Amino acid sequence: MGLHDHQEYFVSWEELHRATRELARRQLPAEQWRGIIAVSRGGLVPAAIIARELNIRLVESACVRSYAHQEQSAEPELLNELTATKDGEGFLVIDDLVDTGNTLRFLRKRLPKAKFITVYAKPEGMPLVDEYEGEVEQATWIHFPWDMHLHYVDPLAGEDR
Ligand SMILES: O=P(O)(O)OC[C@H]1O[C@H](OP(=O)(O)OP(=O)(O)O)[C@H](O)[C@@H]1O
Numbered sequence: 001m002g003l004h005d006h007q008e009y010f011v012s013w014e015e016l017h018r019a020t021r022e023l024a025r026r027q028l029p030a031e032q033w034r035g036i037i038a039v040s041r042g043g044l045v046p047a048a049i050i051a052r053e054l055n056i057r058l059v060e061s062a063c064v065r066s067y068a069h070q071e072q073s074a075e076p077e078l079l080n081e082l083t084a085t086k087d088g089e090g091f092l093v094i095d096d097l098v099d100t101g102n103t104l105r106f107l108r109k110r111l112p113k114a115k116f117i118t119v120y121a122k123p124e125g126m127p128l129v130d131e132y133e134g135e136v137e138q139a140t141w142i143h144f145p146w147d148m149h150l151h152y153v154d155p156l157a158g159e160d161r
Pocket residue numbers: 039040041042043065066068095096097098099100101102103104125
């Protein structure tokens with residue numbers, strides 16, 4: 001594997017807001033939705049933006065603990081009980097991204113009738129999501145604005161002369 005096989009993609013608040021609003025626009029008309037299920041934690045901010053755009057007030061979170069990065073074989077775990085819906089009918093399930101698809105594959109068993117949408121998608125997870133806004137290569141790591149901090153960077157030319 002070469003040095004450039006692993007890339008990074010830094011998402012600003014403005015870009016996240018723009019992409020999420022675009023995803024919201026594609027969920028119109030809003031009347032078809034009974035509510036939103038935000039996949040906590042990454043889906044919380046996108047879900048808030050979409051709830052605002054579609055004027056949806058029923059927002060529940062699905063708190064998923066994923067072990068994908070430590071133990072490949074372990075199943076994700078749902079830390080709370082979902083009370084808003086039995087099968088997800090009329091609900092949007094919203095996450096920030098789909099990568100391997102493990103999180104959404106797990107949630108689809110509980111919410112087979114929901115529509116699953118994410119702001120970003122990597123190829124392996126695409127079959128698990130009904131709609132997404134941005135496409136990112138499998139080997140690219142996405143950095144979301146809530147995980148970052150603005151900081152000083154040295155000029156390319158170095159010291160003043
Ligand atoms: O498609 P997958 O391979 O399952 O990966 C995608 C999931 O991974 C991240 O969540 P994470 O489990 O890191 O937890 P967090 O949202 O609480 O940060 C992201 O927010 C998605 O939910």
